[in-house]
Amino acid sequence: MSESTRTQPEALAEPTVRVRPGWMSLLFFANIALWLGVYAPIQVLLPKQAELLDQVNKESVLGLVMGFGAAVALVANPAIGLLSDRTCSRFGRRHPWTVGGALVAAVGLLVLAFAPTVAVMIAGWCLVQGGLNGMLAALMAALPDRVPVKQLAVVGGLVGIAQMLGTVLGALVVVVVLGMAGLPLAYAVCAGIVVVGAVFFVLWTPDARLPVEFRPPWALRPVLRDFWVSPRKYPDFAWAWSCHFMINLGNAFGTLYLLFFLQDAVHYPDPETGLLIMMGLYGVALVAGAVLAGHFSDKSGRRKPYVLAASGVMALAALLLVGWQSWPVALAASPLLGVGFGAYMAVALAMLTQVLPAAQNRAKDFGIINIANSLPQVVAPLLTPLLLAHVGGYPGLFAASAVATLAAAVLVLRVKAVR
Secondary structure, three states: HHHHOOOOOOHHOOOHHHHHEEHHHHHHHHHHHHHHHHHHHOOOOOOOOHHHHHHOOOHHHHHHHHHHHHHHHHHHHHHHHHHOOEEEEEEOOOOHHHHHHHHHHHHHHHHHHOOHHHHHHHHHHHHHHHHHHHHHHHHHHHHHOOOOOOHHHHHHHHHHHHHHHHHHHHHHHHHHHHHHHHHHHHHHHHHHHHHHHHHHHHHHOOOOOOOOOHHHOOOHHHHHHHOOOOOOOOOHHHHHHHHHHHHHHHHHHHHHHHHHHHHOOOOOOOOOHHHHHHHHHHHHHHHHHHHHHHHHHHOOOOOHHHHHHHHHHHHHHHHHHHOOHHHHHHHHHHHHHHHHHHHHHHHHHHHHOOOOOHHHHHHHHHHHHHHHOOOHHHHHHHHHHHHHHOOOOOOHHHHHHHHHHHOOOOOOOOOOOOO
């Protein structure tokens, strides 16, 4: 056997060298660009476009568009993760998929910019979700590929902050651009930011090449088998995934329809500006929660206490809105939800990385984890109209958010390998 086949390559080795601030900054900005491309449409552009196309049935149109897109995301994320695990390009395993995903998403955003019908909206959003979830699979694989265990919560916190900043900056950018030039330019600006974030990360960060002799098999049966991670064989992975799904489901119930909540329940006179204010408070609190939880979690080596606390704070924020649908209460709930979600994201990514089953399938396994991000965006738009119609309107919706986040706290207690 040759030396190359006996020695584990860099691409599959457990990382031991601490990542530097420059690398973390580029990952941070690439994630901001990615999440801006996801949430600027979800929070502002898609609702406005749905209302323009069908004012009477705007909630159903929005749910239909987001549901189809999230279904694409469910497939794209683990599939592209699996492909990147098997990529032996001289440019590395992940970078080609980061750039390719960004370009596909940019095309989808430009399709949305000029979509004349709901069907074209669905097609454009499916392209966006497919591309951005491919980019997400590649970027998330950077954590187990590059980050040693003792830095995981700090880097995970930065990724969580980037997700929120992408949401806040996306809302800010598109509201300003919408007021100046309308939907087409707003979508085009999002497309440009996504591509720039991906290109900068790829040009100035390393990505280890996988030698061909270490590539997992391409045969159909092993490939399909790789998509299944046995809960019996890897119970910690299953419990951590379930916890992540419930947190994201609760967050989706609490945030996807905020624009309509401010417009139809709170009756805020300028709902777009109100959304920006709420997202600003949410974002500042999220940064604080992520930084503090990430620092103390890495220092102590403990993850579960922070997940439990974060779940409780997020549930409290939702329960406030169950009791009172008013502007002052919405302002109070926003930072509570932000600090809870920030603390959770910092610690959860560290916990999830620590329970990945195998080094050679990191991106695919992270793709399966990312289904826990995407699946709630299928479930929530399908259930939200039913909750609004039959379970007490917006109080019922926020009650569902609280129940989901509290369920996550129960599930994380079953994870044994992480303290």
